[in-house]
Amino acid sequence: MIYYSCNVGFKPSTGGWWGEATCTEGTWSGILECIAQGVPCDPPPKVENAIVEIPYQNKYIYGFEVNYECRKFFEIDGLNKITCENGNWTTPPPTCKQPNDFCGPPPHLINGDTMGHTRERYRNGQSVQYVCQQYYILDPPSAYKTCRDGIWIGPMTCLSK
Numbered sequence: 272m273i274y275y276s277c278n279v280g281f282k283p284s285t286g287g288w289w290g291e292a293t294c295t296e297g298t299w300s301g302i303l304e305c306i307a308q309g310v311p312c313d314p315p316p317k318v319e320n321a322i323v324e325i326p327y328q329n330k331y332i333y334g335f336e337v338n339y340e341c342r343k344f345f346e347i348d349g350l351n352k353i354t355c356e357n358g359n360w361t362t363p364p365p366t367c368k369q370p371n372d373f374c375g376p377p378p379h380l381i382n383g384d385t386m387g388h389t390r391e392r393y394r395n396g397q398s399v400q401y402v403c404q405q406y407y408i409l410d411p412p413s414a415y416k417t418c419r420d421g422i423w424i425g426p427m428t429c430l431s432k
Contacts, residue, residue, distance in 0.1 A: 277305035281334075309333025310358035320345045320367035331355045341367035344375065344392050371395075374418035382407045382429035386414075393418045403429035 283290040311330035349365035377399040386400040398415040407429040416425035
């Protein structure tokens with residue numbers, strides 16, 4: 272007969288802190304499953320531009336792990352995994368940032384449009400040309416917005432003629 276205990280954070284399914292097992296003619300009997308023990312956590316924090324593929328629950332058991340993955344064109348900043356430990360998630364969740372050397376699609380201009388097709392991603396220094404709809408004029412007259420350090424630069428408005 273042997274006495275055993277479960278790893279930290281787990282207890283034998285029958286309760287208590289240890290279990291008993293017996294070996295008879297080369298076969299072990301009485302080995303119990305170890306189950307997670309500890310205070311559950313609230314749902315994990317949501318991260319903008321991240322994907323988390325876990326079933327939604329009101330509470331998550333001790334030891335539950337959540338892996339974050341950033342959406343296309345975003346990079347993870349921080350650890351991509353958090354773990355439920357005694358009612359809290361072990362570390363702050365990561366953030367998903369757009370690299371500073373790229374911009375996403377150009378912003379919408381009220382009463383205006385971009386000229387030509389737009390893309391999902393632009394490099395630093397690339398520009399997009401805008402035009403106002405009929406009966407509107409650009410203010411200021413520059414018709415371009417330029418990607419700089421991940422931000423579209425070039426304030427403009429389409430004013431009524």
